[in-house]
Amino acid sequence: MEVRAGRVALRLSTVFRSAGFAYDSTDTCVVTVVHDGVTSWGEGTPAWAHGETVEEVIAAVEAQGREVLGSDLSDPGRVLDRVAEWAAPVGARMALDGAVHDWIGRSAGVPTWQLLGVPRTFVKPTGYTIGIGSVAQSLTAVAAAPPVGAYKMKVRGAEDIDRLVAVRAVTNLPIRIDANEAWDFETARDLTPRLRGLDIQLVEQPFPRETVDAYLRYRKVPGRLPVFLDEGCTDVASVHAARGLADGVVVKLAKSGGVHATRRVIDAARQVGLSVMLSCNCESELALSQAALLAPLADEIDIDSQFLLRDPPFRGLGLDRGRIVLGDAPGLGVVATESGRLASGARSGPAGS
Incomplete structure (x- = not known):
């Protein structure tokens, strides 16, 4: 060895x-x-x-x-x-x-996905992440995006509403937002009606992970957005803690420690009635192909960092009508x-x- x-x-x-x-x-x-x-x-x-x-x-x-x-x-x-x-x-x-x-x-x-009985093509389309920038930069990102099935937009607060309005005007695809712990309860409460008017699908990690009270209070806001925990959920124990705070969890191999451990996190989420989004950090197609082995278990897919890289160290993933297609090389399918x-x-x- x-x-x-x-x-x-x-x-x-x-x-x-x-x-x-x-x-x-x-x-x-x-x-x-x-x-x-x-x-x-x-x-x-x-x-x-x-x-x-x-x-x-x-x-x-x-x-x-x-x-x-x-x-x-x-x-x-x-x-x-x-x-x-x-x-x-x-x-x-x-x-x-x-x-x-x-x-x-x-x-x-043979490809590992084939051995494990995982479909080569994802059933759910993947999202594509748009970073914080100007309205013009956000529209440019949408225009240059691959043909995905949803957009996830990074946001800070009210200053990003114009970006969301502009992107909604040019696409009918679902739009998710990710605040990365930047909001407080008042921001979430005040923005919710405007976000609902833009048909925003969900919000990731709106509040800092330790502000449990904000999550509890937001659950009582009429017409609130579904909340998915990312930074606030890393392992099985934190999944159980998320029950009552959120509607779903974002799972990543880079938080749980690989396919085997992340499968345990997904199983725990199912047991407590939480939805699951399979996501990634900035990773190559090698890591994304590892995560792809769990795709059939997820409600939402957010595997998109391969689209952000130049001179990628591994290749193998494809895209068909917004859905990731796994490589056909032996092993994880990448070279x-x-x-x-x-x-x-x-x-x-x-x-x-």
């Missing part, structure tokens, strides 16, 4: 802005696992919202990754249980979990581009292609 970890830079086509940050590139970790003559890859995004760094993710994989995986991947369920229980940064667990799922398919010579191979140290021979 050989386990390697490397840093890969993901560069965006433009600066992306939300209520709390702005960036035009980010780093992720790509893990390479070589076992029984088969090379597989997995991507792990640092849980930056909780202070993780890519250096910590890489260090954890290099120090303990081989021990956690063990000497044999022939019982992947048991291996994935060990990965999910590993006391390591979320990004490290996500990367190893992804590499195991990739190895399962590559060792069999490394030249930039991906050079950055991660991945082998380009038969075992790694």
Whole structure:
């Protein structure tokens, strides 16, 4: 068993802005696992919202990754249980979990989604995220967007109403908004009638995660928007805490630690009656293909960071009438581009292609 970890830079086509940050590139970790003559890859995004760094993710994989995986991947369920229980940064667990799922398919010579009985094409269309900007910039983003099934717009407050009005005037697609914890209760209460008039579908994480009272008060506002928790929901315990505060949760591999652990979060959400949106951070098509294995379990899909990248390190995902189409290569269905191979140290021979 050989386990390697490397840093890969993901560069965006433009600066992306939300209520709390702005960036035009980010780093992720790509893990390479070589076992029984088969090379597989997995991507792990640092849980930056909780202070993780890519250096910590890489260090954890290099120090303990081989021990956690063990000497044999022939019982992947048991291996994935060990990965999910590993006391390591979320990004490290996500990367190893992804590499195991990739190895399962590559060792069999077929796409992993096929082995797991996952449809190649998503049933639900994906959304596309528009960062904070001017009205003109928002309209330009809509005009340049791929043919998706919904838009998610990052917002701050009342100053973004003009952007929402402008975008609603040019599309009949569902519009979701994401406040990234920027609102207080009064902002939500005052904006709700205007947002309802624009047929806004839902709002993600309107209030800071610790302001429980704001969530409870907003539930009593007549005609309120459905609320989905993102930053406020990371694991099974926080799903149970979300009951009574929200209508749904946003699940991401980069919050829960991979496919195996995120499946547990989805199951917990179903048990307490919460809807599920499958989403992502800024990730390559390798990580997005990991997340795609859970697509049939989600009510809403928000897998879109591949559309924001220039010179992507992996390719394989397609788009058909707004729906993501999984790659047909063995394993997770993606192949490394030249930039991906050079950055991660991945082998380009038969075992790694």
